[in-house]
Amino acid sequence: MGFDEMDVDTIWMDGEFVDWEDAQVHVLTHGLHYGTGVFEGVRCYDTVDGPAIFRWEEHLQRLYDSGKPYDIEIPFEPEELTDATVELIRRQDLQSCYIRPIAFYGYEELGLNPSNCPVNVAIAAWPWGAYLGEEALEEGVDVAVSSWRKYASSQIPTNAKTTGPYVNSVLASLEAKSNGYVEAILLNKEGHVAEGPGENLFLVRDGEIFTSGLAESNLDGITRRTVIELARDLGYTVYDQATISRGELYTADELFFSGTAAEVTPIRSVDDNEIGEGTKGPVTDEIQQEFFDLIEGKLDEYDDWFTYI
Ligand SMILES: Cc1ncc(COP(=O)(O)O)c(C=O)c1O
Structure with missing residues (x-):
């Protein structure tokens, strides 16, 4: 569904609430040319106690941290961005939504050194359902290992969510779709499993859970952290600094993606090899169920993770 079909009308931009169609930048914006x-990506859920943003503090921290390698100094305090986001959701009367804060070098000059450019900040929010489809959450998705490698953290910081490098994810995603798959898995420069284009990856083998370590050129996903904690609290052993080879994907008992957009999505095949029984496996099912109970606000022990609207 396109934005025009959605019931949204306001964007927060550089300290002001503006009409959706007025949230514009100049065509010579630095970030548009160089991806700076x-x-x-954050979700607000319609919990049993009303709309609440899931792990907002962690997302906000990652936003400020992402800017550090690029000297992007966000000219607003975290509390200002929190207040703006809560107000944005209230004004549009959204019960559940996806939230997209962005900070970028703006319009001043176009040398590669962005030091003279202002840092612009915007926050948008809109309704967004299951990223890979409702059916995917139940049945699992068919994925393919991409011919594009994930860029190395020695080339571009992979723990930062930087706009420009997402062309790597776009390439992998386009390739997977044009070959008839729902999603891709990217290997890193060494050939180890890194992650999906917009998801972290978990592998289940003999009742234990593995996910690639943060030195494998993947994002320190907040859903990844959530899944690790939930799984440990459920009694699972989780290896969160694993090195996973391509071959281990094919022989896994279960595989699943985690991400703000994809939530917990089972993977039913990789490169046409069926994983487990070719559908959502029992460990994935238990973790996914726990995750859904969590985001519906039913698990009181994790209440600190919610910012109520
Ligand atoms: C490349 C990449 N990996 C992993 C993730 C999952 O991270 P999170 O759970 O914080 O959404 C995302 C989504 O932001 C992503 O873009």
């Missing part, structure tokens, strides 16, 4: 922006 950092962003977040």
Whole structure:
């Protein structure tokens, strides 16, 4: 569904609430030419206690941290961005939504050194359902290992969510779709499993859970952190600094993606090899169920993770 079909009308931009169609930038914006922006993807859920943003503090921290390698100094305090986001959701009367904060070098000059450019900041929010489809959450997705490698953290910081490098994810995603798959898995420069284009990856083998370590050129996903904590609290052993080879994907008992957009999505095949029984496996099912109970606000022990609207 396109933005025009959605019931949204306001964007927060550089300290002001503006009409959706007025949230514009100049065509010579630095970030448009060189991808010098950092962003977040966050979800607000309609919990049993009303709309609440999930792990907002962690997302906000990652936004400020993402800017550090690029000297992007966000000219607003975290509390200002929190207040703006809560107000944005209230004004549009959204019960559940996806939230996209972005900070980028703006319009001043176009040398590669952005020091003279202002840092612009915007926050948008809109309704967004299951990223890979409702059916995917139940049945699992068919994925393919991409011919594009994930860029190395020695080339571009992979723990930062920077706009420009997402062309790597776009390439992998386009390739997967044009070959008939729902999503891709990217290997890193060494050939180890890194992650999906917009998801972290978990592998289940003999009842234990593995996910690639943060030195494998993947994002320190906040859903990844959530899944690790939930799984440990459920009694699972989780290896969160694993090195996973391509071959281990094919012989896994279960595989699943985690991400703000994809939530917890089972993977039913990789490169046409069926994973486990070719559908959502029991460990994935238990973790996914726990995750859904969590985001519906049913698990009181994790209440600190919610910012209520
Ligand atoms: C490349 C990449 N990996 C992993 C993730 C999952 O991270 P999170 O759970 O914080 O959304 C995302 C989504 O932001 C991503 O873009």
